[in-house]
Amino acid sequence: MATEQPAVTRSTFDDVIVPIFAPANFIPVKGKGSRVWDQQGNEYVDFAGGIAVTALGHCHPALVEALKAQGETLWHTSNVFTNEPALKLGQKLIASTFAERVLFMNSGTEANETAFKLARFYASTRHSPYKTKIIAFHNAFHGRSLFTVSVGGQPKYSDGFGPKPADIVHVPFNDLHAVKAVMDDHTCAVVVEPIQGEGGVMAATPEFLKGLRELCDEYKALLVFDEVQCGMGRAGKLFAYMHYNVTPDILTSAKAIGGGFPISAMLTTEEIASAFHVGSHGSTYGGNPLACAVAGAAFDIINTPEVLDGVMAKRELFVKHLNQINEQYAVFSDIRGMGLLIGAELSAAYKGRARDVLNAAAANGLMILNAGPDVVRLAPSLVIDYKDIEDGMVRFDDAIKAVVKGL
Numbered sequence: 001m002a003t004e005q006p007a008v009t010r011s012t013f014d015d016v017i018v019p020i021f022a023p024a025n026f027i028p029v030k031g032k033g034s035r036v037w038d039q040q041g042n043e044y045v046d047f048a049g050g051i052a053v054t055a056l057g058h059c060h061p062a063l064v065e066a067l068k069a070q071g072e073t074l075w076h077t078s079n080v081f082t083n084e085p086a087l088k089l090g091q092k093l094i095a096s097t098f099a100e101r102v103l104f105m106n107s108g109t110e111a112n113e114t115a116f117k118l119a120r121f122y123a124s125t126r127h128s129p130y131k132t133k134i135i136a137f138h139n140a141f142h143g144r145s146l147f148t149v150s151v152g153g154q155p156k157y158s159d160g161f162g163p164k165p166a167d168i169v170h171v172p173f174n175d176l177h178a179v180k181a182v183m184d185d186h187t188c189a190v191v192v193e194p195i196q197g198e199g200g201v202m203a204a205t206p207e208f209l210k211g212l213r214e215l216c217d218e219y220k221a222l223l224v225f226d227e228v229q230c231g232m233g234r235a236g237k238l239f240a241y242m243h244y245n246v247t248p249d250i251l252t253s254a255k256a257i258g259g260g261f262p263i264s265a266m267l268t269t270e271e272i273a274s275a276f277h278v279g280s281h282g283s284t285y286g287g288n289p290l291a292c293a294v295a296g297a298a299f300d301i302i303n304t305p306e307v308l309d310g311v312m313a314k315r316e317l318f319v320k321h322l323n324q325i326n327e328q329y330a331v332f333s334d335i336r337g338m339g340l341l342i343g344a345e346l347s348a349a350y351k352g353r354a355r356d357v358l359n360a361a362a363a364n365g366l367m368i369l370n371a372g373p374d375v376v377r378l379a380p381s382l383v384i385d386y387k388d389i390e391d392g393m394v395r396f397d398d399a400i401k402a403v404v405k406g407l
Contacts, residue, residue, distance in 0.1 A: 009039075024362050031058025034381050034388040036367060045392035048367040052197070052229045052341065052379035055256035055302060060383075062297045063259050070293035077289065079282060085292035092299050096238055098247045099267035104287035108228035108254035109143030111264035114281055115250045116147055116191070118268065119222045122275040123188030127220060133187045137173040139199030139372075142191065142226055151191055154198075174204060176211040187221040189250075194240040197229035200375045201336055201343025209246040222249040222272065228264070229341065232256035233302040233382050236311040236339035243338070256382075259298035263291035302382065311339045311382050314389065318342055318378060321393040329404050342378040343371055353403060360399035366392055 010025050026038040034057050036044045049055065056063060070085065077083055090102040105111050116134065123131040136142070138153040149157050150164040158164060167186075171178035173196060183190075190212050196202040216223040225248035230240045232253055237243055239251065249272055254264030285291075301307060319335055322344055326332045334345040346353060354370035361368045369377040380389075 024359075026362065033057040033059075034384045034392075042365065044362070044365050044367050045388055045395060046367045047378045047380045047392050047396075048369045049379045049381055050260060051255065051369060052234055053255045053258075054260045055233060055382045056259045056298060057381040057383060058260070060259060060298075060301075062301060063261070063294050066293045066297035067261070067290065070290050074289045076285070078284060079287065083287070083289045083292070085289045085296055086287040089292045089296045089299065092296065092303075093265060093267060096303055097251070097267055098241075098269070099251065100270040101268055101273035103266045103273075103281075104292065105254075105264045105266065105283050106262050106285050106291070107143070107264050108226075108252065109145050109148050110283065110286070111228065111252040111254050111266045112142045112148045112151070112191075112226060113145050114266045115224050115226075115252050115268075116151060116189070117281060118266070118272065118276060119189035119191075119224060119250065121280065122222065122272050125275050127188075128185075131186055131188045131220075132167045133182075133184070134168045135179060135182055135187055135190045136168060136170055137192060137196075137199075138170050139173060139196060139202075140170075140191070140193060140226075141196070141198035142193075142228075173199070173202060174208045176208055176215075179212065179215060183215050183219055183221075185219060187219050189222040189224050190216055191224045191226060193226045193228075193230065194244065195230040195235065195338055195341055197341065197377075198371055200345070200371050201341060201377055203336065203338050204244070206244050206246075209241075209244045213246050216249070224248060224250045224252070226252050228252055228254040229379075230338070232298075233308055233311060234339055234341050234379070236308055236315070238303050238308070240338065256302070257298065258291055258295045261291050261294040263295050307382055314380075314382075314384060314386070315339055315342065317386065317389050318393070321389075321396070325393075325397055325400055329400055331400055331404065340378070340380055340382055340384075344376045344378075346374050346376065350403070356403050357399060360402045361396060364395045364398045364402070366395040366399060368396070 028036045029039055030037045034046045036046050093102050136151045140153040142148040142152045147165050150168055153170040169182050194204050225241055227239050251267045322335050331350050332344045333347040337343045352373045354373050354376050357376050358370050371377040
């Protein structure tokens with residue numbers, strides 16, 4: 001006879017989950033649009049978006065319908081077979097980007113792992129087995145596998161796990177001269193986020209990305225754009241590279257592409273993709289029908305002028321409120337980012353207190369993010385209602401007030 005499961009609380013996390021996260025003290029149990037409710041029925045406005053994932057808010061009816069419909073037909077086939085939702089999603093991505101080939105995986109880490117493996121494989125098979133150097137940037141974040149965390153430029157995430165993959169060089173972001181100093185014929189790829197997310201919501205300058213493209217062309221290296229966080233409408237265009245008029249050779253997408261359902265994609269050209277052959281890489285779940293059906297529905301909504309133009313209009317409202325708060329409390333030294341990926345760097349008096357702001361926001365019914373100890377990060381739904389923005393910023397004002405007063 002089955003026994004009734006005990007109620008779960010925040011303390012249950014400490015009892016059963018490996019301690020690699022430090023979740024909030026409340027447990028969300030329901031979401032609708034940009035509002036979330038916890039176990040006690042308390043309501044929160046969501047400016048975090050599951051770290052830029054829930055691009056259409058919680059339980060968007062089109063995504064729910066796509067999941068239900070696909071869930072009643074075909075869940076999984078493995079990659080011994082293909083499936084219709086994956087093929088349709090691939091066609092949509094190719095029709096709307098530079099890409100000619102797509103590979104679906106399950107997470108940003110996996111998409112980046114795929115991209116880095118392809119870059120090295122392409123260089124070694126088409127050019128030279130010694131063409132293996134990857135140039136990346138300080139404070140970058142590309143995932144948590146040993147390869148991707150090594151390409152990411154933050155030792156705190158990669159130290160302590162034994163020998164790291166070799167031939168990876170890190171230089172300062174937005175510093176083209178530093179790239180030129182290490183670029184050579186052994187370079188297989190330059191890997192960059194057009195907007196560094198975890199690194200503090202820092203956007204690349206147009207000159208920097210244009211210069212990277214020219215250097216890659218000169219040295220026959222591939223330019224890889226990690227758009228896991230800044231892509232899929234987040235920056236106000238389908239992908240951030242479209243703002244810069246700089247086309248990468250490989251692009252990775254995850255987070256928002258599934259609107260909350262785990263899926264990622266690596267996009268590239270036919271020439272580069274042809275370096276891989278059957279068995280070069282793989283995934284049990286990558287491109288499964290459930291994920292691709294949901295992602296297809298999300299794509300059809302995000303890739304519209306209404307949504308993409310709305311991102312920029314909503315950004316203006318967020319920035320207006322942040323500036324008003326700053327005029328009153330002088331807590332920010334910079335407000336930056338692009339579209340609805342917004343970073344507010346804390347001023348000198350509040351350095352290191354981004355987590356305090358996050359906790360104060362939660363106490364006032366608002367979900368936000370930080371990007372390191374000094375930057376408050378907002379990544380709300382791309383279709384967030386204006387009323388939710390107004391209500392959320394009132395709560396954010398209360399949170400800042402509490403931090404300023406030392407509560």
